[in-house]
Amino acid sequence: MKKDIDFSPVKNVHVVIAKNDEAWKVFIINRNQAKLENVMVTSRGYGETKTEKQQTTVLRHMIPYIESGMYALIEPIDESVFHLNNEYWVSYFIDGQVYDKKFIFVPDSIIEENLIFIEELEMKGIFHD
Template sequence: MKKDIDFSPVKDVHVVIAKEEDVWKVFLINRNSNKLDNVMITSRGYGETKTETQKTSVLRHMIPYIDPGEYALVEPIDESVFHLNNEYWVSYFIEGKVFDKKFIFVPDSIVEDNLTFIEELQMKGILHD
């Protein structure tokens, strides 16, 4: 059962939403000294306006591994969902031990003013840790 699994704290793994030319993309960066195995990511958007609840489809991604100091493209992301909470639930294994964390970009946090240079990607983005 889930309560029997020891979920260790996630360290040095980051979700980044970066802008490359005019296209926004989501990346996962491994700043760990260990390889991440069987990386599973679910992404979804959700939120409310004054009149309705909005949500996107849940997308699931599988990345076999990410080496130390490397990154992987998760998905492109459309600007039309930036007014929603954009959630990325990341799970992976290091040496057989499971790690799990939700990264949530709150509404309207994905804007040009919040971009900083991300060394690994050699582009500007918003780093969530």
């Protein structure tokens, strides 16, 4: 049962929304000393305007592993959803232990003014801890 699973806190794993010359993209970065295995990411957007609720389709991504100090592309992201909460629910294993965390980019936080240089990607992006 879920209550019997030890969900240790996530450390040194980050989700980044970065922009290059072509487009915005979402990455996961592993800054752990260990490899992440069986990385599962679900992504969705949700929110509401003054008149209606909005949500995107839930997408699921499987990444077999991410080595220590490396990153992986999760998905491209379109600017038309930046006004929504953009949620990335990340689950993975390190040495048989499961880790699980939601990373939520709040509405209108994905803007040029919030970009910082992300060393691993060698590009600017929005860094989520």
